[in-house]
Amino acid sequence: MPSEQIAEKILVLGPAWVGDMVLAQSLFKTLKANSPNCVIDVAAPAWTLPLLERMPEVSGKIALPFKHGELAFWQRIAFGKNLKKAGYTQSIILTNSLKSALLPWAAGIKKRTSFLGEMRYGLINDIRPLDKNILKKTVERFVFLGLKINESLPIEIPNPQLATNPQTVLATLAKLGIEAPQYKVIGLCPGAEYGEAKRWPAKYYADVANDALTKGWQVWLFGSDKDIAITSQINQLTQNRCHDFGGKTKLGEAIDLMSLCDTVISNDSGLMHVAAALITENEKHKKLIAIFGSSDPYHTPPMSNKAVIEYLGLYCSPCFKRECPLKHLNCLKQIQPQHVISNLS
Numbered sequence: 001m002p003s004e005q006i007a008e009k010i011l012v013l014g015p016a017w018v019g020d021m022v023l024a025q026s027l028f029k030t031l032k033a034n035s036p037n038c039v040i041d042v043a044a045p046a047w048t049l050p051l052l053e054r055m056p057e058v059s060g061k062i063a064l065p066f067k068h069g070e071l072a073f074w075q076r077i078a079f080g081k082n083l084k085k086a087g088y089t090q091s092i093i094l095t096n097s098l099k100s101a102l103l104p105w106a107a108g109i110k111k112r113t114s115f116l117g118e119m120r121y122g123l124i125n126d127i128r129p130l131d132k133n134i135l136k137k138t139v140e141r142f143v144f145l146g147l148k149i150n151e152s153l154p155i156e157i158p159n160p161q162l163a164t165n166p167q168t169v170l171a172t173l174a175k176l177g178i179e180a181p182q183y184k185v186i187g188l189c190p191g192a193e194y195g196e197a198k199r200w201p202a203k204y205y206a207d208v209a210n211d212a213l214t215k216g217w218q219v220w221l222f223g224s225d226k227d228i229a230i231t232s233q234i235n236q237l238t239q240n241r242c243h244d245f246g247g248k249t250k251l252g253e254a255i256d257l258m259s260l261c262d263t264v265i266s267n268d269s270g271l272m273h274v275a276a277a278l279i280t281e282n283e284k285h286k287k288l289i290a291i292f293g294s295s296d297p298y299h300t301p302p303m304s305n306k307a308v309i310e311y312l313g314l315y316c317s318p319c320f321k322r323e324c325p326l327k328h329l330n331c332l333k334q335i336q337p338q339h340v341i342s343n344l345s
Helices: 018-034 046-052 073-081 098-106 138-144 166-176 202-214 225-236 251-258 270-277 337-342
Strands: 009-013 039-045 060-064 090-093 111-115 126-128 185-189 218-221 263-267 287-291 307-310
Touching: 009 018, 009 098, 018 039, 018 046, 018 138, 018 270, 039 046, 046 060, 046 251, 073 098, 090 098, 098 111, 166 251, 185 202, 185 270, 202 218, 202 225, 202 337, 218 225, 251 270, 263 270, 270 287
Parallel strands: 009 039, 009 090, 039 060, 090 111, 111 126, 185 218, 185 263, 263 287, 287 307
Antiparallel strands: none
C-alpha cells in the first residue's frame, strides 16, 4: 500500500495590526482551498488572538510575548527552538522585518517563505519577488505568499469572513447591560490610530447619528481607549442618546457587538476591516460605508461586496500623512454628512 501523505503543517507569522490580520484570513482560506488537510497555526501579538479565534481555518493560536518593535534577539531564538517539536513543514512570514524571520529559522522549519524584506538572506530560503505594480493590494501580497512558485493569483481572492458565536454575543450584551436590539442598529467607528488625517470629523459622525436616532434606530459607538475623547464628543452632540462603547470593550467584545449592527460607518481602520468581514444571519455581508482620507482605498480596501467607499481622490490624495500637510483636511471635510446619510438603507 502506498504510504499515507503527510499533511502540511504551516506556521504563519502574522501581522501586528488588526486590519492586516483580518486581510490575512484570505491567505488562510487560499491555503485551505489548495490543500484542505493542511494545518495552519498562527503566531502573532496577543491582541490579535480574538480575530484568530473567529477564523475557522486557523488551528493553533500562538501569542508572541515580544513588545511591539522590540528586537529581543535571544528571546526570539529561544521561543523558536521551543517550537521545533511541532513539526512544521513550512513557515509563511507576512511581515518584512528581520526580527520576524528569526523565530521560524530558530524553529528549524525547512521551508521559510516570504519577501526578502530587511535583507533576510538565509533566514528566508523561499524568497518570493515583490512586484508592487502587480501586487498592489496588501491582501494580494499575503495570498501570493501562499501560492506555489510561478503560480498566478486567483481571479477571485476569497473575502475574510469572521465567525461569531450567538452565545458569546449574548454574553457580551449581558456583561454590558444591553438588551438585544429590536430595531436597526448603526455602528460608528470614528477612531483611527494612525492620525487625524484618517478621521472624518466628529461633528459629521454626530450629524449621521442624530439622523439615525430621529428615525428610531440605535447608534453604537466603537473605539479603543485612545478613542474615548471622540466617541464621548459624538455622544454629547446627540444628547447622550448613543450607546458609547469607546474604551469599554475588548476587541472580541467589539466584534460580537458589531455583528449585530445592520450598517457600519467607519474610517479606514482596523475596525473597518472587521466590519467588512462580518456577515448577517442570511450569510450576506453587512452594509459598510468606509471613509478614506489620507490613505489609499486601492491598497487596503474593505473586502466586502456590500462596502461603499467614500473617497474624493483630490489632487493631494493620498498623502499617507498622519496630519494634513496643507492644514485644510479637505479630503475628509468635503465628504458631507448628508451624502453619507443618503447611502444608508
